[in-house]
Each structure stands twice: as structure tokens, then as C-alpha cells.
Amino acid sequence: MNDSAPVDVDLALVGGGGAGSLVLAALDRHGVRGLRVAVVDPVRKHGQDRTWAFWGRPGGDLDPLLSASWDQVEVTTPARRRVLDLTPLRYAMLRSAPVYARAAEAERRLGARRIDAAVTGLDDDGAGVLVRGADGVPLVRASWVLDSRPRPPARPGRTSWLQHFRGWWVESGGPLFDPARAVLMDFRTPQPGRGVSFGYVLPVSDRYALVEYTEFSPDRLTDDGYDRALRGYLGRLGLDPAALTVREVEDGVIPMTDAPFPRRPSPRVVRLGTAGGATRPSTGFTFSAMLRQADQVARALAAGRPPVPAPAYPRRHLWMDAVALRALDTGRVGGPEFFDRLFDRNPAERVLRFLDGDTSPGEDLAVMRSSPLLAMTSAVVGDAAGRLRGRLRRPAG
Ligand SMILES: Cc1cc2nc3c(=O)[nH]c(=O)nc-3n(C[C@H](O)[C@H](O)[C@H](O)COP(=O)(O)OP(=O)(O)OC[C@H]3O[C@@H](n4cnc5c(N)ncnc54)[C@H](O)[C@@H]3O)c2cc1C
Numbered sequence: 001m002n003d004s005a006p007v008d009v010d011l012a013l014v015g016g017g018g019a020g021s022l023v024l025a026a027l028d029r030h031g032v033r034g035l036r037v038a039v040v041d042p043v044r045k046h047g048q049d050r051t052w053a054f055w056g057r058p059g060g061d062l063d064p065l066l067s068a069s070w071d072q073v074e075v076t077t078p079a080r081r082r083v084l085d086l087t088p089l090r091y092a093m094l095r096s097a098p099v100y101a102r103a104a105e106a107e108r109r110l111g112a113r114r115i116d117a118a119v120t121g122l123d124d125d126g127a128g129v130l131v132r133g134a135d136g137v138p139l140v141r142a143s144w145v146l147d148s149r150p151r152p153p154a155r156p157g158r159t160s161w162l163q164h165f166r167g168w169w170v171e172s173g174g175p176l177f178d179p180a181r182a183v184l185m186d187f188r189t190p191q192p193g194r195g196v197s198f199g200y201v202l203p204v205s206d207r208y209a210l211v212e213y214t215e216f217s218p219d220r221l222t223d224d225g226y227d228r229a230l231r232g233y234l235g236r237l238g239l240d241p242a243a244l245t246v247r248e249v250e251d252g253v254i255p256m257t258d259a260p261f262p263r264r265p266s267p268r269v270v271r272l273g274t275a276g277g278a279t280r281p282s283t284g285f286t287f288s289a290m291l292r293q294a295d296q297v298a299r300a301l302a303a304g305r306p307p308v309p310a311p312a313y314p315r316r317h318l319w320m321d322a323v324a325l326r327a328l329d330t331g332r333v334g335g336p337e338f339f340d341r342l343f344d345r346n347p348a349e350r351v352l353r354f355l356d357g358d359t360s361p362g363e364d365l366a367v368m369r370s371s372p373l374l375a376m377t378s379a380v381v382g383d384a385a386g387r388l389r390g391r392l393r394r395p396a397g
Contacts, residue, residue: 006138007113009036011307012131014119015148016041018052018096019273019290021103023146026298028106029061035301037112038140040119040131045100051167051210051250052094053182053202054287055086055352062291065098068204073184075343077336083181084348091182093202093210094287115139119149124266144307146297147265148273157259158386159325160218161195163284166226167212169248176239177203187336188236189229192217196328196335199233208247211237216256216284216328216335226251254284258322263311270308272297278312280355281321288356289313313357316364324371326386338371345370 013020016039027035051067058069069092075082107114121132122145131140183201191197195217203209213229215221221229234241254274261277264270272278278289289312296309313321327333342351346367353359354367 004137006130006141007038007115008141009038009113010143011035011037011301012129012140012142012145013037013039013148014041014122014131014145015150015273015275016043016103017045017148017273018050018099018287019148019276019278019294020146021045021099022290022294023272023297024103024106024110024112025061025099026294027301028109030295030298030302032110032298032302035110037107037110038115038131038142039107039112040115040117040133040139042116042118044104044114044116046097046104047100048095048097048248050096050252051202052096052099052287053091054094054285054291055089055091055356056288056291057088058090062094062099062102065094065102066092067095068093068179068182068202070180070182072181073348074181074186075184075339076186076188077340078188079336079340080344082343084184084343086348086352089349089352091184093182093204113140119147122147122266122269124268126267129266129268143268145269146307147269147271148275151275153255153257153259153261155259157257157322158390159256159258159322159329161216161256161325161329162218162220163214163216163252163254163256164220165212165214165250165252166230167210167250168230168244168246169208169210169250170234170244171247172207172239172244175206177201177206177209179203179205185339186233186236187339189213189233191335194218194329194331196338197229198335199230199236201237210250212250220253254279254286256281256284256325258318258325264308270297272309276312280313280357281318282324283355285355316361317354317357320364320368333371341370342367 069090071090073084073091117133119131123130129142129145130138133139185198187198189197189199195215197215199213201209201211213233231241258281263276279286293309297307300307
């Protein structure tokens with residue numbers, strides 16, 4: 001083991017992907033200066049490796065980075081096609097390249113130290129954290145660590161699904177898309193035996209759009225499976241795949257599970273991003289929670305407080321998500337039916353705020369009432385029994 005002296009900092013970001021980049025941008029936005037910051041990641045993220053879609057109120061320093069935004073979205077099931085007006089929210093698309101560039105600029109302005117290494121361990125003695133690299137080499141000693149390294153949950157959940165998808169950035173020779181409107185979810189795709197599938201379309205112009213096929217289910221498809229599904233969905237939209245040029249392909253897998261992601265494993269380590277529970281179990285959406293938590297971290301540091309954000313989602317929402325996942329997994333509720341009811345019986349803005357974890361208990365009740373109640377209730381009972389069985393099986397201590 002090498003005993004070279006570690007770099008001393010106030011804050012170490014372990015992982016500089018989505019969550020780390022948003023923290024750097026927020027520190028800069030809040031004018032935090034004089035804080036000694038280190039970013040430790042074996043990869044310097046840059047360029048295009050993902051596209052974030054999210055909703056929120058317009059305004060804020062990321063707005064100039066958006067590729068597109070829409071006040072209206074479509075939600076389509078075999079039974080109905082709805083056009084939802086999202087005002088005062090809007091649906092937005094942010095590609096990773098400008099986010100990583102913004103983070104790099106923030107890093108320079110903050111005078112942050114960059115350490116290109118994989119972190120293997122964090123030793124927290126309650127007063128600070130020693131960040132270790134390969135062979136246990138001490139890299140950094142930090143007062144606080146924000147850790148967003150991808151990791152499995154603390155223990156398996158009772159429902160462990162994946163949101164897995166492939167998107168094609170397609171270009172057409174003539175106008176084909178309506179850039180004023182995005183397709184949020186289109187459930188007319190063939191539904192898998194176990195799980196839910198849908199397509200969506202995010203147009204950035206009348207001839208350029210991201211078209212995606214997504215499944216919420218236990219297992220990924222083969223390469224061919226995604227391509228077939230995408231070709232099928234394009235056909236469903238009345239588009240001829242042969243008349244389109246695929247400019248980029250985007251694949252992804254996001255956990256959808258009621259498994260726990262501890263956000264504070266030790267006194268001075270805070271987990272952020274997917275590893276810290278920012279991924280909403282019922283939808284896979286993560287971006288808004290990461291953005292919210294990055295802002296809370298920066299506000300806290302600017303005010304001289306510890307960089308500990310509020311949990312990504314209220315506990316009651318995680319419970320409702322566990323129930324919804326279970327109801328979908330056991331087939332008590334069909335996916336298209338579930339979302340049909342949700343959007344039929346609530347204003348779109350309430351559903352979207354609910355999915356972001358931003359609704360009041362009264363609004364939650366309204367959302368709960370609008371979901372298929374009977375099926376959900378028996379899922380709740382199954383959920384409670386599962387919890388109890390899990391607790392009885394776990395050793396005490
Ligand atoms: C293709 C794709 C599209 C997505 N689209 C959306 C979307 O539209 N809307 C939405 O809300 N969510 C979306 N998500 C989910 C989520 O927003 C992203 O996964 C997001 O990037 C999560 O941020 P993160 O910081 O948790 O993880 P990451 O962005 O994956 O960052 C983790 C970082 O940790 C680093 N790292 C790994 N190991 C180590 C180590 N040992 N030491 C130090 N650093 C390490 C990695 O190099 C990486 O930079 C998408 C995910 C993917 C994969």
C-alpha cells in the first residue's frame with residue numbers, strides 16, 4: 001500500500017456523472033467560492049452518452065442548455081389518445097454534452113482538483129473521510145463526501161424490475177414531426193407477458209426526433225429485440241423506417257425496485273444520484289430529484305451548513321411506488337390501464353408533480369383514489385405481508 005499524502009479538501013465528489021455534474025453546476029450557480037473541492041472519477045464525462053427528459057417549471061440556469069421543450073404532451077393507450085397541457089410545467093430535453101461542459105466550466109471556476117482514479121473505499125471516522133483508490137492508496141481526505149458511484153441496493157427488493165430502452169435519433173428528408181408536442185408515453189406497443197412497454201417521441205424539429213422503445217420488466221431484450229420493437233413502433237406511428245436515417249442510438253438500463261438505497265451510509269458520506277435513491281421506483285425518472293438535491297447541497301454549503309439534502313422522495317411515495325410495482329408485477333393491474341386512469345382522473349400537472357415526489361398528502365390521496373383501487377388494495381395487503389416476512393427473516397441487529 002502506498003502511503004503518499006492524500007489531498008485535503010472540504011468536499012469530495014466521488015463520481016462526476018449526472019449527479020456530480022449537477023452539484024458542480026449548482027455550487028457555481030450559488031456562488032460558492034473558497035470551498036476546497038475534489039472530483040474523483042476514473043472517467044472525465046464529456047459529449048453525448050444520454051439524453052435527459054424531465055418536467056419542471058421554466059426558468060433556471062439550465063434552460064439555455066435545453067435541446068427542446070414542450071408545453072403539450074401526448075399520452076396514448078389503445079383506448080384513448082390524450083393531449084395534455086402541462087402549464088405551468090413543461091417537458092424538457094437536455095442532452096448530456098452541454099451538462100458535462102457546464103460542469104467542467106464550473107469545476108474550473110471553483111478551482112476544483114480533478115483526480116482520475118476509481119475509488120475503492122471510503123473510511124469515515126466521523127470527523128472526515130479518507131477516500132481510497134486502487135490497492136487502498138489514500139487519494140483524498142475530505143470533510144464531506146458526496147458519493148454517486150453506481151451500486152446495487154443494500155438488499156434485494158421484492159420487486160426488482162428494470163426500465164430498459166433503446167432510442168434512435170432519426171432524421172427524415174421532409175417534415176414528419178410536430179416540434180410543438182412530445183409523445184410522453186404511447187402504450188400501443190405490443191405488451192410483454194410480464195411488464196409494461198411503451199414508445200415515445202421527442203421531436204427537436206419537424207425532421208429530427210428521438211424515438212424510443214421502453215420496457216418496465218424484469219429482463220433486458222436482445223439487441224435484435226430492441227431493433228424489432230423500434231421498427232414496429234415506427235410502423236405504428238405510420239413512419240417508414242426505410243425513409244429515415246438513424247443518426248445515433250441510445251441504450252439504457254435503470255433500476256425500478258422497492259429495494260433500499262441508503263442515502264447516508266456513514267456520518268460524513270452522502271449518496272446521491274441513482275445510488276442514493278434518486279431514481280423513482282415507479283417510473284425510472286431521476287433527473288428532477290438529482291437537480292433538486294444538487295440545489296439543496298449547494299444552498300447548504302453556501303450557508304455554511306452540512307451538504308445533506310432532503311430524501312429524494314417522501315416515504316409515503318416510496319410506499320405507494322412499492323405497491324404500484326407489486327400490482328404491476330403480479331398482473332393485478334395492467335400498465336396501460338394504470339396510466340389511463342391516472343391521467344384520466346387527475347390534472348396532468350398533478351400527476352407529473354406526484355411522479356417527481358412534489359405533491360401534498362391531500363393530492364397523493366386523490367392520485368391514490370384514481371388508481372385501480374381494488375387491485376391496489378390487495379397488492380397493499382401482499383406488500384405488508386411481504387414486508388413482515390422480510391423483517392422476520394432478517395437477523396436482528
Ligand atoms: C441512457 C440513459 C438515459 C436516461 N434518461 C433519463 C431521463 O430521460 N430522465 C431521467 O430522469 N433519468 C434518466 N436516466 C436515469 C438517470 O438520470 C441517469 O442514469 C443519471 O446519469 C444518473 O446519474 P448518477 O450520477 O447517479 O450516475 P452516472 O451518471 O452513471 O454517474 C456515475 C459516475 O460514477 C463514476 N464512477 C463509477 N465507478 C467509480 C469509482 N469506483 N470511483 C469514482 N467514480 C466512479 C462513473 O464514471 C460516472 O461518472 C437515464 C439513464 C441512462 C443510462
